[in-house]
Amino acid sequence: MTPTKKARVWTMVEKEGKSITETAHALDLNRSTVSRAHKKLLEQGPNPDFYLEVPRSGRPSSISPRLERRAVRYITSGRASDATDLQRQLFMDLHPTTIRHMLIWHRLFGRVHHSKPLLIKMHRYKRRKWAEGFIGWKVSKWKRVWFADESKFNLFGSDGRMYCRRRPGEELEPRNVKPVVKHGGGSLMVWGVLTWKGPGRLHRVEGKMNALQYTSILSDSLLGTAHDQKRKPSSIVLAQDLDSKHTSRLAQKWFKQKCIKLLPWAPSSPDMNIIEHAWEMLDRAVHHREHRPSSLEELWKVLQEEWAKLDVQAIRHLYESMPRRVEAVLEAKGGYTKY
Incomplete structure (x- = not known):
């Protein structure tokens, strides 16, 4: 403990009459640490020397x-x-x-790096400007926005690191092994849309999606969702990222023909698209099922079932977080947020 903190412990306990617990809480220290320091100071008498270093037992520190x-x-x-x-x-x-x-x-713990999109200076500037334009939006305005995006789902779990709890010698038990299939076992790319009323239609992407296929998906699933919810296309405000397929001339022409308004978007901003959290919810639901899919066709069937069962209340909580997300971007000056 530093001499300054020793002096504060002495002042708070002996002169201000505070308890050891109150002092520890005020100084953000462990109660036993404050108790030991106070006891050693009492041993010196009424005027302790806060700079006195009592010889310690044990080996000296290797680092000065x-x-x-x-x-x-x-x-x-x-x-x-x-x-x-x-x-x-x-x-x-x-x-x-x-x-x-x-x-x-020194409270510098080892942790895994957060994976976030690369943000250059221009990205930060555009994200900050975007947030300034939407800082006044309340939840009532965000309710009108539909969030759309694509996502990939693997047949055999996550691409990333997976953890388990096991005892020594149990590393090869089936529950502690991550099955790996040659070439990854396959995956599905899906397109989906999220609305205040719940998940819209889910569409399976065949092969590598281009602008033509994207407009076909919009005609089928975006307009299909509008039909399901009895909404006119002209009343839709769509939020999507700046992927080249989304911003292609063909797609822009399609949106103009259907009178669908596009929400202005900032580059490298998946933290502002709440459908990213819906994808996480969907992935957990799929892999928590008792019987996991063993083929891509089964995976597609399960994805559709679990997507339709997403909790509407959870989706509305995501919508309600949008004003806070915009504030977070402004506070970070266009930088990374916790979302």
């Missing part, structure tokens, strides 16, 4: 305070990414585990 501060600066500034990187740059004679313990003491 000065080097610790330097290591923390390297991590927080991005000059080093992890303990191994620090070892190479600053601590050639130390084991990475020793460096990890030091970083944990």
